Amino acid sequence: MGTIAIGDVHGCLEELDELLGLVLPRRHRVVFVGDLIDRGPDSAGVVARVRELGVPCVMGNHDDKAVRWARHEARRRGEPAYTNPMRMSNDRVAEHARLSESDMAWLGTLPLVLDLGGGWWATHAGPEPRRPWRRQTAAALMRCRWVDGAGMMLRSLDRPDGGFHWAERWAGPESVVYGHHVHGLDAVRIDRRPGGVTCAGIDTGCCFGGHLSAYVIDTGEVIQVKARRAYAELRIPDDA
Numbered sequence: 001m002g003t004i005a006i007g008d009v010h011g012c013l014e015e016l017d018e019l020l021g022l023v024l025p026r027r028h029r030v031v032f033v034g035d036l037i038d039r040g041p042d043s044a045g046v047v048a049r050v051r052e053l054g055v056p057c058v059m060g061n062h063d064d065k066a067v068r069w070a071r072h073e074a075r076r077r078g079e080p081a082y083t084n085p086m087r088m089s090n091d092r093v094a095e096h097a098r099l100s101e102s103d104m105a106w107l108g109t110l111p112l113v114l115d116l117g118g119g120w121w122a123t124h125a126g127p128e129p130r131r132p133w134r135r136q137t138a139a140a141l142m143r144c145r146w147v148d149g150a151g152m153m154l155r156s157l158d159r160p161d162g163g164f165h166w167a168e169r170w171a172g173p174e175s176v177v178y179g180h181h182v183h184g185l186d187a188v189r190i191d192r193r194p195g196g197v198t199c200a201g202i203d204t205g206c207c208f209g210g211h212l213s214a215y216v217i218d219t220g221e222v223i224q225v226k227a228r229r230a231y232a233e234l235r236i237p238d239d240a
């Protein structure tokens, strides 16, 4: 049985259901690379669907932020003097309120990485190339995009001068399937690294009007559906 990884869904339930119609008949193992929620029209519906499927998902930075914000809110309700130190837009607060407590608790259990076997790992954003897989940080695994020549993570939304995407510097030996960074709205991004290492970036920006992509780990085949429309603007900051 092979494995199919599905990219950042970001609340795009209609597109997810269309993609599942293409993916599920293959009877492969299905995994999600995180960021199930925000930006698209139905975060709660997407979480419900993934929970119904009972398949694994890694923790995305949006999933993580929602969980941490909800924990602060719970504490604030119990301690009137407590102030939630995190910011969240009113739209996001309303969208997250549609998630049940059980959904939010489930999001809080998502792992940072999944071992898919065969030398492949799934994570939301990516490893920091200067560190071996076992010493990666949560910050990198949920947020890494750009790195310097030494493989150190840089905090930038846009490619810095002289910077690289981490997948251009990752030496393995693990192959990685990941989301988080929209390399383009159509094609998935495949980096073939020395030693037979592959990095597969499969967030093709469905919520931005691109595609929702599924990647068949064993064959490299890509299964895609087109976004119904753009639900958000591509250039908004990642944690906005």
Ligand SMILES: [Mn+2]
Binding pocket: 035, 060, 061, 062, 124, 142, 179, 180, 181
């Ligand atoms: Mn993300």
